[in-house]
Amino acid sequence: MSNGTCKTCGFWKRHELEVGDYAYCRKYAPQPIIVPQWNSSPAELYEAKWPLTQNTGWCGDYEKKKLPSVYENRAPELA
Numbered sequence: 004m005s006n007g008t009c010k011t012c013g014f015w016k017r018h019e020l021e022v023g024d025y026a027y028c029r030k031y032a033p034q035p036i037i038v039p040q041w042n043s044s045p046a047e048l049y050e051a052k053w054p055l056t057q058n059t060g061w062c063g064d065y066e067k068k069k070l071p072s073v074y075e076n077r078a079p080e081l082a
Contacts, residue, residue, distance in 0.1 A: 007065040014040035027053035030064050
């Protein structure tokens with residue numbers, strides 16, 4: 004059992020334009036949501052979104068972020 008939070012989870016991804024204490028959980032595929040339309044149209048808009056979570060949140064699927072390997076982004080050696 005782990006007591007990690009979203010901030011230290013490997014699935015918690017912040018969009019490059021976002022700041023603050025919230026980001027998206029990317030553990031599973033985006034989930035469909037219904038977005039109500041406030042204009043005169045009775046139609047509903049369906050979108051797929053990843054759950055937006057706060058950095059202090061937690062869940063049972065936590066996996067600690069892995070540190071990047073020094074060799075991961077290394078250019079192949081020339082022969």
